[in-house]
Amino acid sequence: RSSGVCAANVPDGQAMWETSNSLWAAMQSGTNMVYHAAGWLEGGLIACPEKFIMDCEVLQMLQRYMEPEVFATGPDEIALDAIREVGPNGHFFGIQHTQDRYESAFYQPFVSDWRNFEAFALDNGGVWTAERAHHLFKEIVGAFEPPDMDEAVREELAAYVTRRKAEGGAPTDF
Numbered sequence: 001r002s003s004g005v006c007a008a009n010v011p012d013g014q015a016m017w018e019t020s021n022s023l024w025a026a027m028q029s030g031t032n033m034v035y036h037a038a039g040w041l042e043g044g045l046i047a048c049p050e051k052f053i054m055d056c057e058v059l060q061m062l063q064r065y066m067e068p069e070v071f072a073t074g075p076d077e078i079a080l081d082a083i084r085e086v087g088p089n090g091h092f093f094g095i096q097h098t099q100d101r102y103e104s105a106f107y108q109p110f111v112s113d114w115r116n117f118e119a120f121a122l123d124n125g126g127v128w129t130a131e132r133a134h135h136l137f138k139e140i141v142g143a144f145e146p147p148d149m150d151e152a153v154r155e156e157l158a159a160y161v162t163r164r165k166a167e168g169g170a171p172t173d174f
Helices: 013-028 049-066 080-086 117-122 129-142 151-167
Strands: none
Touching (some): 049 129
């Protein structure tokens, strides 16, 4: 087992490279269980919804990388026939081999912005990744539909939360 821990305090570049490096090492080592793979900040003292969203994208990218077709080396993947067909002065978008693959060959991000800077800046002045993740988090939470729950269970849970808040919550005097 391994971990995707992060000591950063906010969902920024440091947070992403720490988690990405941890996750990359976990994937390359053949780890079969990764704890704390998404959303952790400050060594686990903070569960950040924006970082959770951003980490999920990193996890999906890693998952895509590990799919067999990504590193396959058969004739279709190496595409020597396609290279010969294009020749030194052609372009690959003009051949069927590329047309059959280009739309699904690459990971499609759901929070990353892969546009050039000019296009990024024109979109509301350039919305940074953490802010896009925040909007996506709000959208997901807003679409939540609570499952059916027995009213007695709901009341018991509400009473428990009220009692724990009155008691001061989890101890922090360690």
